[in-house]
Amino acid sequence: MGGKRKKSDREGIIAGGEEDVHNNRKEDEKKKRGQQLLPSMIKNKEKRSAVHAKLKHQKKLEKHKKAKARDAAEKRALELGEEPPPKKIPHTIENTREFDETVCKPDDEELFAGNDADEFCSILKREHTPKILITTCRFNSTRGPAFISELLSVIPNAHYYKRGTYDLKKIVEYAKNKDFTSIIVVHSNRREPDAILIIGLPDGPTAHFKLSRLVLRKDIKNHGNPTGHKPELVLTNFTTRLGHRIGRLIQSLFPQDPNFHGRRVATFHNQRDFIFFRHHRYIFERKESKQGDSKGKKGRDTTEEKSSQEKVVARLQECGPRFTLKLINLQHGTFDTKGGEYEWVHKPEMDTSRRRFFL
């Protein structure tokens, strides 16, 4: 009982000058001893919640004070004409990403050598033009054909073949004979496509992706219609070696000589291991702000940002499907679940850390 009373004294619920001094001393003592009294150590719920609320309030006040001080300092600096104090960068998940030693470095000889010798180099060096075979899983869904027709419009030189009940390994052989460079298998579950298997040929790796958030072209507002020009490719944020490999795999699906007149761009953006796919038509425009003089041609201009008045902006019109991919596993060699060697497999135990990403 005595102990309990002391605790309540220490918490300082009863605010009083003496008590505060008393508290501070006691807290200092405690800190010296190396312990800190957390609210969670108090067993009594009412007292605990009261202490917690007080702590929170204190923190809030401190934060408020800091923000005010910061603003005041900035203002003062600007008035005086000096440099404002440097702004702090907020922590984001991308900022605080766990260190990954497989992140590609800019001057990695091994990487270049690997690239020269890997399975995609022949396509990426433009020796062959990519030719894609698209097919589905065995028992197909109703939503499938729409997605497939959109895929066909996105990827140039792609052909759709019905699946029948052929074995995937036989399909791989057939495609090799017909000189295809990759196979895409769209797998559906419950009448919706939910996985994509990209197999590089002749002995390229097999990547298995989970497909989600599929939005078809007709469901997009103000969608545009893609033309037949070869699209440009934008692949962003593939940092690690694995990501790099996947990036090259995706790159090998598209022809390496984009037609810039067509103004079509296909984007694969990796964020936290999710690859977002978007398909746009773009236009560059010169945007005039306040001063309305010299209205240049409103059209395509290459003038850079000369002054703050005229800016070149890119406007995008979305066309084509939109979906996200997540890599499930990457297998070396063509499709062979039993005998193949897996380069990377996703295991649920890899998800334990929220700051750890693999692509």
Place this chain on the structure above:
Amino acid sequence: MQHDEIIWQVIRHNHCSFMAKITTGNFCRNPYNVTGICNRSSCPLANSRYATIRDHDGIFYLYMKTIERAHMPNKLWERVKLPRNYEKALEIIDKHLMYWPKFLVHKTKQRLTKMTQMRIRMRKLALKTREKIMTTPRKEKKREARREEKAEKAAVLDKSIEKELLERLKRGVYGDIYNYPVKEYNKVLDMEGLQAASEDEDEEEPEIEYVEGYEELEEEDDMEDFGGLAIGEPQLDDYTVGVDEDDDDETIAVDRKRVRKDSALAQRKLEKDELGAKSRKKTRVLVEVEHEDTDKRQTVVQ
């Protein structure tokens, strides 16, 4: 024989743990049952003389029980291995169950037929590839969905795409497609002096990014540049001025990489000028020959 009737009455009227009641009828789950239905004549417990067929690892065995062994449950069932051949198996059944009641013989043979058919079908199916259904726990599915949504918000896709496109425009990947009027061009010339300093910096960085294609991986990781190993490499200028576009990308790429590190500085200076020139004037010499794709267009423009 005397006990059979009692056993049956007890089982049927009170409780038999092997009996399974379904809407269509009563079934017997006893593994030794020959028909599978809960019947007075099909119950292996209530018949002291009984025969059945069971399969083990794809081999069929004929099991028989007689009343002489009823007091020795350990040795109750006599087992005979049946050959793979269906006709021979039938003959063997006939031989063993020669003076047995017709009902049992008939049912045993029926069972053998059914089981052989099943065996054939299972073997055929095993040859085909079957898809294996993997399930993910609900918790994980939800977690993935949540993370995906947050990732999508974190990746402001439209902005990043626009930024990337503008960067490419600045770098000159599009070359001369986007024409601009002469007035602007003059303006730019005037501004050039003012902005030489800042622009130099601007152009150095993209160069650095370019030059080692992979540096970008850290920042914004534009993959297209690695693609042809030709797109977006300013140093091509040095090599391809006056050179056909049909040159091997490989050799150029390789050379570029080797040379790059040696004379990076010198080349950078060269390129700065060239890039600077290129970005302004389309009337200058065919400087922007960086990209195989745009080359074809640009050699026309002089």
